Amino acid sequence: MRVQLEPAFVLHRRPYRDSSLLLEVFSREHGRQGLVARGARRPKGRWRGLLEPLQRLRLSWSGRGELGTLTAAEPEARRAIAGDGLYAGYYAGELILRLTARADPHPELFDILDSLLAMLADGADPGPPLRLFERDLLAEIGYGVPLTHETDSGEPVRPDAAYVYHPAHGLRRGARAAPGEIPIAGDALHALAAGDLSDTGHARAARRLLAAGLAAQLGPQPLRTMQTLRALRRFRHSEES
Incomplete structure:
Protein backbone atom coordinates (compact mmCIF):
# COMPACT_ATOMS: atom_id res chain seq x y z
CA MET A 1 0.00 0.00 0.00
CA ARG A 78 2.18 25.21 12.42
CA ARG A 79 0.43 25.78 15.72
CA ALA A 80 2.06 26.98 18.90
CA ILE A 81 0.14 25.41 21.79
CA ALA A 82 1.38 26.18 25.29
CA GLY A 83 0.54 25.75 28.97
CA ASP A 84 -2.64 23.91 29.89
CA GLY A 85 -3.63 23.88 26.23
CA LEU A 86 -0.65 21.66 25.47
CA TYR A 87 -1.68 19.14 28.14
CA ALA A 88 -5.22 19.25 26.75
CA GLY A 89 -3.90 18.46 23.27
CA TYR A 90 -1.80 15.55 24.53
CA TYR A 91 -4.80 14.27 26.48
CA ALA A 92 -6.99 14.34 23.36
CA GLY A 93 -4.29 12.56 21.39
CA GLU A 94 -3.92 9.87 24.03
CA LEU A 95 -7.67 9.26 24.02
CA ILE A 96 -7.55 8.67 20.26
CA LEU A 97 -4.54 6.42 20.71
CA ARG A 98 -6.33 4.34 23.35
CA LEU A 99 -9.84 4.25 21.90
CA THR A 100 -9.35 3.78 18.16
CA ALA A 101 -7.98 0.80 16.28
CA ARG A 102 -5.24 0.94 13.69
CA ALA A 103 -6.37 1.32 10.09
CA ASP A 104 -9.93 2.24 11.18
CA PRO A 105 -10.76 5.54 9.42
CA HIS A 106 -12.50 8.29 11.38
CA PRO A 107 -12.43 11.37 9.12
CA GLU A 108 -14.98 13.25 11.23
CA LEU A 109 -12.95 12.61 14.37
CA PHE A 110 -9.85 13.87 12.56
CA ASP A 111 -11.69 17.13 11.79
CA ILE A 112 -12.89 17.37 15.40
CA LEU A 113 -9.31 17.00 16.67
CA ASP A 114 -8.12 19.56 14.13
CA SER A 115 -10.73 22.05 15.36
CA LEU A 116 -9.83 21.42 19.01
CA LEU A 117 -6.12 22.00 18.40
CA ALA A 118 -6.87 25.21 16.49
CA MET A 119 -8.87 26.53 19.46
CA LEU A 120 -6.11 25.57 21.90
CA ALA A 121 -3.55 27.35 19.73
CA ASP A 122 -5.75 30.46 19.84
CA GLY A 123 -5.56 30.37 23.65
CA ALA A 124 -9.08 29.12 24.41
CA ASP A 125 -9.87 27.84 27.90
CA PRO A 126 -9.25 24.10 27.41
CA GLY A 127 -12.16 22.92 29.56
CA PRO A 128 -15.28 23.43 27.39
CA PRO A 129 -13.63 22.44 24.08
CA LEU A 130 -12.27 19.26 25.70
CA ARG A 131 -15.72 18.30 26.98
CA LEU A 132 -17.15 18.64 23.48
CA PHE A 133 -14.25 16.63 22.09
CA GLU A 134 -14.94 13.87 24.63
CA ARG A 135 -18.64 13.94 23.75
CA ASP A 136 -17.94 13.62 20.03
CA LEU A 137 -15.20 11.02 20.45
CA LEU A 138 -17.52 8.70 22.39
CA ALA A 139 -20.22 9.15 19.76
CA GLU A 140 -17.77 8.49 16.93
CA ILE A 141 -16.58 5.16 18.38
CA GLY A 142 -20.14 4.00 19.06
CA TYR A 143 -20.44 4.69 22.79
CA GLY A 144 -22.08 8.10 22.81
CA VAL A 145 -23.63 9.34 26.04
CA PRO A 146 -27.41 9.84 25.63
CA LEU A 147 -28.18 13.53 26.03
CA THR A 148 -31.57 14.20 24.50
CA HIS A 149 -33.71 11.14 25.30
CA GLU A 150 -34.04 8.58 28.09
CA THR A 151 -32.54 5.24 27.09
CA ASP A 152 -35.38 2.83 27.88
CA SER A 153 -38.50 4.97 27.55
CA GLY A 154 -37.31 7.18 24.69
CA GLU A 155 -38.87 10.18 26.42
CA PRO A 156 -37.24 13.55 25.63
CA VAL A 157 -34.99 14.99 28.34
CA ARG A 158 -36.71 17.81 30.20
CA PRO A 159 -34.54 20.71 31.34
CA ASP A 160 -36.41 20.96 34.67
CA ALA A 161 -36.03 17.27 35.58
CA ALA A 162 -33.28 15.24 37.29
CA TYR A 163 -31.56 12.27 35.65
CA VAL A 164 -28.98 9.61 36.34
CA TYR A 165 -26.57 7.97 33.90
CA HIS A 166 -24.88 4.58 33.98
CA PRO A 167 -22.36 3.65 31.26
CA ALA A 168 -23.90 0.18 30.83
CA HIS A 169 -27.57 1.07 31.24
CA GLY A 170 -27.81 4.57 29.82
CA LEU A 171 -29.89 7.52 30.98
CA ARG A 172 -33.02 7.43 33.10
CA ARG A 173 -35.09 9.97 34.94
CA GLY A 174 -34.60 9.99 38.69
CA ALA A 175 -33.25 12.08 41.52
CA ARG A 176 -31.51 9.28 43.44
CA ALA A 177 -28.42 7.66 41.94
CA ALA A 178 -27.71 3.98 42.52
CA PRO A 179 -24.11 2.70 42.78
CA GLY A 180 -22.25 3.36 39.55
CA GLU A 181 -24.71 6.02 38.38
CA ILE A 182 -23.92 9.69 37.79
CA PRO A 183 -26.61 12.25 38.72
CA ILE A 184 -27.10 15.11 36.26
CA ALA A 185 -29.72 17.80 35.75
CA GLY A 186 -31.76 17.97 32.59
CA ASP A 187 -30.62 21.51 31.81
CA ALA A 188 -26.97 20.36 31.95
CA LEU A 189 -27.78 17.58 29.47
CA HIS A 190 -29.41 20.13 27.17
CA ALA A 191 -26.38 22.40 27.45
CA LEU A 192 -23.95 19.61 26.59
CA ALA A 193 -26.09 18.49 23.65
CA ALA A 194 -26.14 22.09 22.37
CA GLY A 195 -22.40 22.54 22.90
CA ASP A 196 -22.89 25.46 25.29
CA LEU A 197 -20.84 24.99 28.47
CA SER A 198 -20.50 28.66 29.36
CA ASP A 199 -22.25 27.96 32.68
CA THR A 200 -19.65 26.61 35.13
CA GLY A 201 -22.17 24.30 36.78
CA HIS A 202 -23.06 22.74 33.44
CA ALA A 203 -19.36 22.39 32.61
CA ARG A 204 -18.67 20.54 35.89
CA ALA A 205 -21.66 18.25 35.36
CA ALA A 206 -20.52 17.49 31.81
CA ARG A 207 -17.05 16.64 33.06
CA ARG A 208 -18.38 14.07 35.56
CA LEU A 209 -20.76 12.57 33.01
CA LEU A 210 -18.18 12.20 30.25
CA ALA A 211 -15.51 10.94 32.63
CA ALA A 212 -17.84 8.06 33.50
CA GLY A 213 -18.48 7.30 29.84
CA LEU A 214 -14.76 7.35 29.03
CA ALA A 215 -13.78 5.27 32.06
CA ALA A 216 -16.05 2.47 30.89
CA GLN A 217 -14.11 2.30 27.61
CA LEU A 218 -10.60 2.93 28.91
CA GLY A 219 -10.61 0.28 31.60
CA PRO A 220 -8.33 0.30 34.64
CA GLN A 221 -5.14 1.53 32.94
CA PRO A 222 -4.80 5.27 33.71
CA LEU A 223 -4.02 7.86 31.07
CA ARG A 224 -0.40 8.97 31.17
CA THR A 225 -1.28 12.58 30.45
CA MET A 226 -3.59 12.72 33.46
CA GLN A 227 -0.93 11.17 35.69
CA THR A 228 1.59 13.77 34.52
CA LEU A 229 -0.84 16.65 35.02
CA ARG A 230 -1.72 15.52 38.54
CA ALA A 231 1.97 15.21 39.43
CA LEU A 232 2.63 18.71 38.07
CA ARG A 233 -0.25 20.15 40.07
CA ARG A 234 1.03 18.47 43.24
CA PHE A 235 4.47 19.95 42.57
CA ARG A 236 3.04 23.44 42.04
CA HIS A 237 1.05 23.13 45.26
CA SER A 238 4.14 22.07 47.22
CA GLU A 239 6.11 24.99 45.78
CA GLU A 240 3.41 27.48 46.78
CA SER A 241 2.90 26.12 50.32
Whole structure:
Protein backbone atom coordinates (compact mmCIF):
# COMPACT_ATOMS: atom_id res chain seq x y z
CA MET A 1 0.00 0.00 0.00
CA ARG A 2 1.21 3.50 -0.86
CA VAL A 3 -0.34 6.62 0.62
CA GLN A 4 0.57 10.05 -0.71
CA LEU A 5 0.58 13.26 1.34
CA GLU A 6 -2.27 12.32 3.65
CA PRO A 7 -3.34 14.91 6.31
CA ALA A 8 -2.21 13.51 9.65
CA PHE A 9 -1.17 14.26 13.22
CA VAL A 10 1.64 12.59 15.14
CA LEU A 11 0.05 11.31 18.36
CA HIS A 12 3.13 9.68 19.87
CA ARG A 13 6.74 9.04 18.95
CA ARG A 14 9.69 7.23 20.47
CA PRO A 15 13.26 6.38 19.47
CA TYR A 16 13.65 3.35 17.26
CA ARG A 17 16.97 1.64 16.69
CA ASP A 18 20.01 3.92 16.24
CA SER A 19 18.63 6.93 14.37
CA SER A 20 14.95 6.39 13.60
CA LEU A 21 11.61 7.18 15.19
CA LEU A 22 8.60 4.95 15.72
CA LEU A 23 5.46 7.02 15.17
CA GLU A 24 1.81 6.58 15.97
CA VAL A 25 -0.05 8.90 13.61
CA PHE A 26 -3.73 9.68 13.12
CA SER A 27 -4.56 10.27 9.48
CA ARG A 28 -7.80 11.59 8.06
CA GLU A 29 -8.64 8.87 5.56
CA HIS A 30 -6.66 5.89 6.88
CA GLY A 31 -7.11 6.23 10.63
CA ARG A 32 -4.36 5.43 13.08
CA GLN A 33 -1.12 4.08 11.63
CA GLY A 34 2.21 2.90 12.98
CA LEU A 35 5.12 4.25 10.93
CA VAL A 36 8.89 4.03 11.00
CA ALA A 37 10.65 7.30 10.18
CA ARG A 38 14.10 6.08 9.18
CA GLY A 39 16.96 8.42 10.01
CA ALA A 40 14.65 11.01 11.59
CA ARG A 41 16.94 11.43 14.63
CA ARG A 42 20.09 12.13 12.66
CA PRO A 43 21.44 15.67 13.22
CA LYS A 44 20.95 16.53 9.56
CA GLY A 45 18.00 14.22 8.89
CA ARG A 46 15.45 15.53 6.41
CA TRP A 47 12.63 15.35 8.97
CA ARG A 48 14.56 16.83 11.88
CA GLY A 49 12.19 19.06 13.91
CA LEU A 50 9.22 18.30 11.68
CA LEU A 51 7.60 15.19 13.18
CA GLU A 52 6.35 16.95 16.30
CA PRO A 53 3.22 15.79 18.13
CA LEU A 54 -0.02 17.72 17.50
CA GLN A 55 1.26 19.54 14.41
CA ARG A 56 -0.83 19.06 11.27
CA LEU A 57 1.28 17.44 8.58
CA ARG A 58 0.96 15.75 5.20
CA LEU A 59 2.55 12.32 5.34
CA SER A 60 3.33 9.68 2.73
CA TRP A 61 4.08 6.07 3.60
CA SER A 62 4.28 2.61 2.12
CA GLY A 63 4.18 -0.97 3.34
CA ARG A 64 1.86 -3.64 4.63
CA GLY A 65 1.19 -5.07 8.05
CA GLU A 66 1.51 -3.41 11.44
CA LEU A 67 4.25 -0.91 10.54
CA GLY A 68 4.61 1.20 7.43
CA THR A 69 7.64 3.23 6.34
CA LEU A 70 7.41 7.00 6.19
CA THR A 71 8.50 8.24 2.76
CA ALA A 72 7.63 11.96 2.83
CA ALA A 73 6.52 14.60 5.31
CA GLU A 74 5.45 18.20 4.77
CA PRO A 75 4.18 20.79 7.25
CA GLU A 76 0.60 21.90 6.73
CA ALA A 77 -0.28 24.05 9.76
CA ARG A 78 2.18 25.21 12.42
CA ARG A 79 0.43 25.78 15.72
CA ALA A 80 2.06 26.98 18.90
CA ILE A 81 0.14 25.41 21.79
CA ALA A 82 1.38 26.18 25.29
CA GLY A 83 0.54 25.75 28.97
CA ASP A 84 -2.64 23.91 29.89
CA GLY A 85 -3.63 23.88 26.23
CA LEU A 86 -0.65 21.66 25.47
CA TYR A 87 -1.68 19.14 28.14
CA ALA A 88 -5.22 19.25 26.75
CA GLY A 89 -3.90 18.46 23.27
CA TYR A 90 -1.80 15.55 24.53
CA TYR A 91 -4.80 14.27 26.48
CA ALA A 92 -6.99 14.34 23.36
CA GLY A 93 -4.29 12.56 21.39
CA GLU A 94 -3.92 9.87 24.03
CA LEU A 95 -7.67 9.26 24.02
CA ILE A 96 -7.55 8.67 20.26
CA LEU A 97 -4.54 6.42 20.71
CA ARG A 98 -6.33 4.34 23.35
CA LEU A 99 -9.84 4.25 21.90
CA THR A 100 -9.35 3.78 18.16
CA ALA A 101 -7.98 0.80 16.28
CA ARG A 102 -5.24 0.94 13.69
CA ALA A 103 -6.37 1.32 10.09
CA ASP A 104 -9.93 2.24 11.18
CA PRO A 105 -10.76 5.54 9.42
CA HIS A 106 -12.50 8.29 11.38
CA PRO A 107 -12.43 11.37 9.12
CA GLU A 108 -14.98 13.25 11.23
CA LEU A 109 -12.95 12.61 14.37
CA PHE A 110 -9.85 13.87 12.56
CA ASP A 111 -11.69 17.13 11.79
CA ILE A 112 -12.89 17.37 15.40
CA LEU A 113 -9.31 17.00 16.67
CA ASP A 114 -8.12 19.56 14.13
CA SER A 115 -10.73 22.05 15.36
CA LEU A 116 -9.83 21.42 19.01
CA LEU A 117 -6.12 22.00 18.40
CA ALA A 118 -6.87 25.21 16.49
CA MET A 119 -8.87 26.53 19.46
CA LEU A 120 -6.11 25.57 21.90
CA ALA A 121 -3.55 27.35 19.73
CA ASP A 122 -5.75 30.46 19.84
CA GLY A 123 -5.56 30.37 23.65
CA ALA A 124 -9.08 29.12 24.41
CA ASP A 125 -9.87 27.84 27.90
CA PRO A 126 -9.25 24.10 27.41
CA GLY A 127 -12.16 22.92 29.56
CA PRO A 128 -15.28 23.43 27.39
CA PRO A 129 -13.63 22.44 24.08
CA LEU A 130 -12.27 19.26 25.70
CA ARG A 131 -15.72 18.30 26.98
CA LEU A 132 -17.15 18.64 23.48
CA PHE A 133 -14.25 16.63 22.09
CA GLU A 134 -14.94 13.87 24.63
CA ARG A 135 -18.64 13.94 23.75
CA ASP A 136 -17.94 13.62 20.03
CA LEU A 137 -15.20 11.02 20.45
CA LEU A 138 -17.52 8.70 22.39
CA ALA A 139 -20.22 9.15 19.76
CA GLU A 140 -17.77 8.49 16.93
CA ILE A 141 -16.58 5.16 18.38
CA GLY A 142 -20.14 4.00 19.06
CA TYR A 143 -20.44 4.69 22.79
CA GLY A 144 -22.08 8.10 22.81
CA VAL A 145 -23.63 9.34 26.04
CA PRO A 146 -27.41 9.84 25.63
CA LEU A 147 -28.18 13.53 26.03
CA THR A 148 -31.57 14.20 24.50
CA HIS A 149 -33.71 11.14 25.30
CA GLU A 150 -34.04 8.58 28.09
CA THR A 151 -32.54 5.24 27.09
CA ASP A 152 -35.38 2.83 27.88
CA SER A 153 -38.50 4.97 27.55
CA GLY A 154 -37.31 7.18 24.69
CA GLU A 155 -38.87 10.18 26.42
CA PRO A 156 -37.24 13.55 25.63
CA VAL A 157 -34.99 14.99 28.34
CA ARG A 158 -36.71 17.81 30.20
CA PRO A 159 -34.54 20.71 31.34
CA ASP A 160 -36.41 20.96 34.67
CA ALA A 161 -36.03 17.27 35.58
CA ALA A 162 -33.28 15.24 37.29
CA TYR A 163 -31.56 12.27 35.65
CA VAL A 164 -28.98 9.61 36.34
CA TYR A 165 -26.57 7.97 33.90
CA HIS A 166 -24.88 4.58 33.98
CA PRO A 167 -22.36 3.65 31.26
CA ALA A 168 -23.90 0.18 30.83
CA HIS A 169 -27.57 1.07 31.24
CA GLY A 170 -27.81 4.57 29.82
CA LEU A 171 -29.89 7.52 30.98
CA ARG A 172 -33.02 7.43 33.10
CA ARG A 173 -35.09 9.97 34.94
CA GLY A 174 -34.60 9.99 38.69
CA ALA A 175 -33.25 12.08 41.52
CA ARG A 176 -31.51 9.28 43.44
CA ALA A 177 -28.42 7.66 41.94
CA ALA A 178 -27.71 3.98 42.52
CA PRO A 179 -24.11 2.70 42.78
CA GLY A 180 -22.25 3.36 39.55
CA GLU A 181 -24.71 6.02 38.38
CA ILE A 182 -23.92 9.69 37.79
CA PRO A 183 -26.61 12.25 38.72
CA ILE A 184 -27.10 15.11 36.26
CA ALA A 185 -29.72 17.80 35.75
CA GLY A 186 -31.76 17.97 32.59
CA ASP A 187 -30.62 21.51 31.81
CA ALA A 188 -26.97 20.36 31.95
CA LEU A 189 -27.78 17.58 29.47
CA HIS A 190 -29.41 20.13 27.17
CA ALA A 191 -26.38 22.40 27.45
CA LEU A 192 -23.95 19.61 26.59
CA ALA A 193 -26.09 18.49 23.65
CA ALA A 194 -26.14 22.09 22.37
CA GLY A 195 -22.40 22.54 22.90
CA ASP A 196 -22.89 25.46 25.29
CA LEU A 197 -20.84 24.99 28.47
CA SER A 198 -20.50 28.66 29.36
CA ASP A 199 -22.25 27.96 32.68
CA THR A 200 -19.65 26.61 35.13
CA GLY A 201 -22.17 24.30 36.78
CA HIS A 202 -23.06 22.74 33.44
CA ALA A 203 -19.36 22.39 32.61
CA ARG A 204 -18.67 20.54 35.89
CA ALA A 205 -21.66 18.25 35.36
CA ALA A 206 -20.52 17.49 31.81
CA ARG A 207 -17.05 16.64 33.06
CA ARG A 208 -18.38 14.07 35.56
CA LEU A 209 -20.76 12.57 33.01
CA LEU A 210 -18.18 12.20 30.25
CA ALA A 211 -15.51 10.94 32.63
CA ALA A 212 -17.84 8.06 33.50
CA GLY A 213 -18.48 7.30 29.84
CA LEU A 214 -14.76 7.35 29.03
CA ALA A 215 -13.78 5.27 32.06
CA ALA A 216 -16.05 2.47 30.89
CA GLN A 217 -14.11 2.30 27.61
CA LEU A 218 -10.60 2.93 28.91
CA GLY A 219 -10.61 0.28 31.60
CA PRO A 220 -8.33 0.30 34.64
CA GLN A 221 -5.14 1.53 32.94
CA PRO A 222 -4.80 5.27 33.71
CA LEU A 223 -4.02 7.86 31.07
CA ARG A 224 -0.40 8.97 31.17
CA THR A 225 -1.28 12.58 30.45
CA MET A 226 -3.59 12.72 33.46
CA GLN A 227 -0.93 11.17 35.69
CA THR A 228 1.59 13.77 34.52
CA LEU A 229 -0.84 16.65 35.02
CA ARG A 230 -1.72 15.52 38.54
CA ALA A 231 1.97 15.21 39.43
CA LEU A 232 2.63 18.71 38.07
CA ARG A 233 -0.25 20.15 40.07
CA ARG A 234 1.03 18.47 43.24
CA PHE A 235 4.47 19.95 42.57
CA ARG A 236 3.04 23.44 42.04
CA HIS A 237 1.05 23.13 45.26
CA SER A 238 4.14 22.07 47.22
CA GLU A 239 6.11 24.99 45.78
CA GLU A 240 3.41 27.48 46.78
CA SER A 241 2.90 26.12 50.32
